[in-house]
Amino acid sequence: MRAVLVLYFKYFLQWDEDLATSIYHTFVALCYLTPILGAIVADSWLGKFKTIVYLSIVYTIGQVAMAVSAVHDITDSNRDGTPDNMTFHVALSMVGLFLIALGTGGIKPCVAAFGGDQFSEHQDKQRRTFFSVFYLCINGGSLLSTIITPILRGQECGIYSQQKCYSLAFGVPAALMVVALVVFIVGSGMYYKAEPEGNIMLDVCKCIGFAINNRYRHRSNQYPRRQHWMDWAEEKYDKLLIAQIKMVLKVLFLYIPLPMFWTLFDQKGSRWTLQATTMNGYFGKLVIQPDQMQIFNPILILTLVPIMDSVIYPLIKKCGFNFTPLKRMTVGMFLAAMAFVCAALVQVEIDKTLPVFPSASQSQLKLLNMGSSAVTVNLPGNESLTLNAAQASDKYFTFETERIIVSVGSPGMTQAIFLKRKSRQTLLIPSVISDEWLLDLTSKPGQGNNEIRFVNGMNMPVNVTTSAVDLGLIEPFYYSTYSTIKNGETKFSLLSGSQSCEYIKDFGFGGSYTFFIPSTFVFGPDCQDSITVVEDIEPNSVHMALQIPQYFFITAGEVMFSVTGLEFSYSQAPSNMKAVLQAGWLFTVAIGNFIVLIVAEIAKLPNKWAEYILFASLLVLVCIIFSTMAYFYTYIDPSEIEDQFSKKVDEDEDDKDKREKAEIKMVRRDSAESYDDSYKQSNM
Numbered sequence: 017m018r019a020v021l022v023l024y025f026k027y028f029l030q031w032d033e034d035l036a037t038s039i040y041h042t043f044v045a046l047c048y049l050t051p052i053l054g055a056i057v058a059d060s061w062l063g064k065f066k067t068i069v070y071l072s073i074v075y076t077i078g079q080v081a082m083a084v085s086a087v088h089d090i091t092d093s094n095r096d097g098t099p100d101n102m103t104f105h106v107a108l109s110m111v112g113l114f115l116i117a118l119g120t121g122g123i124k125p126c127v128a129a130f131g132g133d134q135f136s137e138h139q140d141k142q143r144r145t146f147f148s149v150f151y152l153c154i155n156g157g158s159l160l161s162t163i164i165t166p167i168l169r170g171q172e173c174g175i176y177s178q179q180k181c182y183s184l185a186f187g188v189p190a191a192l193m194v195v196a197l198v199v200f201i202v203g204s205g206m207y208y209k210a211e212p213e214g215n216i217m218l219d220v221c222k223c224i225g226f227a228i229n230n231r232y233r234h235r236s237n238q239y240p241r242r243q244h245w246m247d248w249a250e251e252k253y254d255k256l257l258i259a260q261i262k263m264v265l266k267v268l269f270l271y272i273p274l275p276m277f278w279t280l281f282d283q284k285g286s287r288w289t290l291q292a293t294t295m296n297g298y299f300g301k302l303v304i305q306p307d308q309m310q311i312f313n314p315i316l317i318l319t320l321v322p323i324m325d326s327v328i329y330p331l332i333k334k335c336g337f338n339f340t341p342l343k344r345m346t347v348g349m350f351l352a353a354m355a356f357v358c359a360a361l362v363q364v365e366i367d368k369t370l371p372v373f374p375s376a377s378q379s380q381l382k383l384l385n386m387g388s389s390a391v392t393v394n395l396p397g398n399e400s401l402t403l404n405a406a407q408a409s410d411k412y413f414t415f416e417t418e419r420i421i422v423s424v425g426s427p428g429m430t431q432a433i434f435l436k437r438k439s440r441q442t443l444l445i446p447s448v449i450s451d452e453w454l455l456d457l458t459s460k461p462g463q464g465n466n467e468i469r470f471v472n473g474m475n476m477p478v479n480v481t482t483s484a485v486d487l488g489l490i491e492p493f494y495y496s497t498y499s500t501i502k503n504g505e506t507k508f509s510l511l512s513g514s515q516s517c518e519y520i521k522d523f524g525f526g527g528s529y530t531f532f533i534p535s536t537f538v539f540g541p542d543c544q545d546s547i548t549v550v551e552d553i554e555p556n557s558v559h560m561a562l563q564i565p566q567y568f569f570i571t572a573g574e575v576m577f578s579v580t581g582l583e584f585s586y587s588q589a590p591s592n593m594k595a596v597l598q599a600g601w602l603f604t605v606a607i608g609n610f611i612v613l614i615v616a617e618i619a620k621l622p623n624k625w626a627e628y629i630l631f632a633s634l635l636v637l638v639c640i641i642f643s644t645m646a647y648f649y650t651y652i653d654p655s656e657i658e659d660q661f662s663k664k665v666d667e668d669e670d671d672k673d674k675r676e677k678a679e680i681k682m683v684r685r686d687s688a689e690s691y692d693d694s695y696k697q698s699n700m
Contacts, residue, residue, distance in 0.1 A: 017079070017116070018044070019162050019307045020169045020185045022286045023293070027463050028086060028182050029106055037286045038613050043113050044282055045609035050121025052217070052599045058122070059215035064130040065207060071122025072197045078115025079190035085109035086182035089175040097177035125598065133210050152318075159314040165189070166305040172484075180463065217596050220261055223253045256661045260590040263654055267588050268600050270342075270645055276638040277577055278608025279615070280352045280631050284310060284570060286612075288359065288563065291624070293464055294366050295560045296525050303503065306464060309563055316571035324575055341584035342646035346639055348577025353635040355569035360628035362562045367625065369557050371412075379435035380412040381420075384550065386473040386493065387447040388535050394423040403445075406473065406534035408550040412440055442552070444471065446493055447535060464525040464556065465502055471495040471532045478533060479511040498528075515539035519547055527555030590654045 021043070025036035058067040084090070085108035091101035099105050131150060135143040165185050173181035227249035234248070242248060246258050246265070292306035332339045374380045385391055385403035393401045395413055403409065415435060423430045424445055435441060461467040470480050472490040480487040484506070485499045503523050510517040510533070517539050519531075530550040537546045585597045615634070621627045 017082070017161075017165070017186060017189050018285050019165045019289075019310055020182065022289050023169070023307055023463065024086065024109075024182050024185075026290070027180065028088070029102065029109070033290055034616060037283075037290075037616065040286045041282065041609040041612040043117060044285075045606040046114070046117035047120050047124075048602045048606040048609070050117055051124040051602050052121075054121035054123075055125040055599065056215045056217060058126050059212055060218065061212055063209060063212045064126045064133065065204070065209045067122045068126050068130060069197070069201060071119045072193070072200070073119075074115050075119025075123065076190060076193045076197060078112045078117075078119055079186060079193055081108055081112030081115060083183050083187035083190050085112060086186055088179050089177070092176065095176040097174070097179050124602070130207075134208055155314045155318055159311060159318075161189070162308060162311040162314065166307040169307070170305055216592055217599055219257070220264070220593070220596055223249050223257060223261055226252055227258075256658065259657060259661055260593055260654075263652065263657065264589050264593045264596050266649075266652075267585055267597060270642075270649065271600050271604050273638045273642040273645070274581070274604040275608035275611055276635050277349050277352055277573070278605045279611040280356055280635055281570060281574060282605075282609055283612060283631070284313065284567070287624070287628075288566070291359065291363060291366070292560055292563060293462065294370065294526060294556055295558050295563070296556045297464065297503075297560045298524070299561070304560055306560075309560055309567070312564060312567040313571050313574075316568060317575065320572060320575045321579065340646075340651075341580050341587075342649060344576045344580040345584070346643045346646060348573040348575070348580065349635055349639040349642065351569045351573035351576065353632040353639065355566040355573065356628045356632035356635070358566035358569060359563075360625040360632070362558070362566065363623075363625035363628060365562065366558045367623070369554060371553050374414060374438055374440065376438050377416060379415050379418065379437055380440045381415065381433075381435060382412045382440070382442045382552070383409040384442055384444050384471065384530070384532065386444055386471070386532070386535075391424055391445060392426055392428075393445070394428065396420050406532055406536075406548045408442075408530070408532070408548070440552075442530065444493075444495065447473070461500065461526055461528055461553070465500045466523045466526065466555070467498045467528045467553075468501050469496045469498045469530055471530055473532060473534045474512075474537055475535070476512050481509050481511075482506055495530075510539070510543070512539065517543035519544055521549070524555035524557075526553070527551065528553035588652060588654065590658060 018040075022036050022040045025031045025039060026033060029036075031039070054067060054071065058064045062070070085105050088097065088099050088105075089095075091099045091104055093100050128147070128150060131146055132143060135146065165188075168188055169180060169182055169185040171181040171184060172178040173184060224246070227246050230248040230251065231245055244262060246262050249258055289307050289310065292309045295306070297304040297306065329339065381395070383393055383401070383403060385405060385407050388405050390402055390404045393403060395401070396415070398413055401409060418435050418437060420433050420435065421430055422433050422443070433443065470478070470487060470490055472478050472492060472494055475492045477489050477491050479489045480496065482501070485501065487496045487499055490496050501523055503525050505520060505522045508519040508521070508531075510519060521529075521531075528551075530552055532548040532550060534546065534548060537543065582601065585601065586594060589597050615631065616627070619627060619630055621630065
């Protein structure tokens with residue numbers, strides 16, 4: 017669902033890129049905060065099975081709400097394809113996203129753990145096989161959804177007007193979620209359902225809270241200092257628990273710089289997808305949609321994980337280099353920074369091809385000669401320009417004033433033209449210069465589509481249609497409104513009375529065109545070359561394949577950072593503290609997504625490539641800090657420390673037993689002596 021989410025925000029809800037990115041990352045952050053609550057609910061009250069079922073229902077309702085919010089016909093009263101009450105769609109989609117974030121809190125922490133509960137202690141091999149299949153299913157699902165969901169989004173659907181089918185893209189996952197939930201519930205009788213035994217995170221929080229509070233109450237110098245601030249919890253909590261918390265805190269301290277990695281990583285679903293909308297998606301005969309570029313992430317994960325484990329890491333070890341987990345994580349962070357450097361270089365190439373639109377104080381003007389003979393045009397601040405018959409100017413002219421004087425012909429005919437600020441317009445110069453001069457507007461198309469319109473320079477009306485769009489009847493010396501055409505080959509039918517013409521044009525991504533039908537146009541089989549094509553906005557020319565290096569670096573970084581990070585965390589924490597570390601790890605992901613919002617708001621950089629460089633620089637800085645922290649970190653074996661405490665506890669128990677036995681003997685001896693004394697006294 018996330019694959020198309022940022023495009024839904026931008027093109028359906030009509031938000032700008034910054035707002036779409038901000039809401040996207042807020043949603044992702046919530047999705048990684050709620051699992052902490054879900055784990056507490058499952059372990060303390062409901063149990064894993066009920067938590068999965070109840071919150072999956074919430075999840076499904078949220079997905080259905082998203083599908084309904086994307087049906088434009090609900091509020092499209094004038095049937096023009098655009099919702100009239102956008103507040104309804106925004107409100108419903110926000111409710112849907114909140115329910116999904118809440119629902120995923122019951123799924124993320126519980127499903128894998130519930131699967132692991134189905135195996136007994138002697139079934140280690142089967143448990144490992146289950147987790148391998150489970151991980152494969154997750155990445156397989158990610159791979160399939162990244163391919164299929166954008167295809168569903170790209171379909172045209174609607175009751176009264178056809179628009180991009182976001183409702184289908186959200187509705188199909190909702191239906192599949194219902195099926196998955198039903199299948200899961202049907203197997204209820206076969207599951208082992210462990211009773212909730214309390215959540216270790218609550219115990220940890222209480223112990224830490226007590227230590228802090230106790231230390232604060234004994235802050236005076238009259239109290240002796242203790243070796244570690246957690247030792248202030250010894251009055252109430254077991255020493256083994258305190259030692260385990262110390263080990264966890266040592267790892268959590270290393271987590272402090274980690275959110276910056278997720279700040280960069282999760283932007284592949286927002287900024288990178290928006291970047292792909294300005295690129296060319298033709299891979300030979302195959303057409304890749306902008307939101308399908310994320311497909312390279314699961315493909316590369318499934319490829320790189322076994323290569324890293326079986327080839328790269330053993331090779332580094334053979335070279336005699338001690339490539340510890342913390343060193344791997346440092347390299348992973350550096351690779352993510354390199355990915356954003358690649359993204360910045362790609363953005364520089366894209367910016368070279370993008371049109372320079374007018375600022376808020378400017379206007380831009382293009383000229384089109386509709387006559388059958390050349391004309392000379394004089395524009396203020398520019399040299400004289402000669403336009404041949406049925407020809408347009410090569411570029412847009414920029415003006416700082418709203419009113420300009422245009423002179424056409426020799427002797428010239430002068431006319432005042434009023435321009436619209438922050439807009440591009442085309443001045444249509446008729447055959448008879450004394451007739452009315454027409455102005456129209458244009459802008460860059462979105463979603464990789466093309467915007468086209470026809471200008472009729474003949475003295476008879478022309479009807480223009482395609483299989484997808486009907487441009488309608490165009491009056492003499494007038495133009496049609498802009499119509500959206502998808503990429504690929506399109507056939508136009510031009511009709512005027514009994515005369516007809518078939519015109520074929522192959523479109524790329526993101527172009528804008530004006531097709532001019534000149535006064536000399538002749539219907540028939542050879543009409544193709546008679547139409548003048550004016551390229552108002554150049555189609556996307558930078559190929560999407562240039563994004564592959566940045567996806568490679570970010571995925572390689574993910575494999576070295578994420579997989580290794582979890583492995584390191586689990587190896588350095590006690591067995592009963594895995595859930596605490598999992599919560600801490602998820603929390604770093606949430607904080608990382610919040611950092612995107614903070615940096616984007618504070619920086620306010622006008623160029624996207626500069627923002628990419630800023631994020632890369634911040635991660636390199638954090639990488640240096642993390643490597644310094646890692647250098648001073650000492651690896652431990654939690655099981656050995658726990659064994660030492662267990663032995664100490666056993667010795668203490670033995671000593672206690674010996675003391676109790678000695679005390680009993682002393683009591684018996686004292687009682688015997690007192691009996692003898694009392695006996696002697698009674699005899700006397």
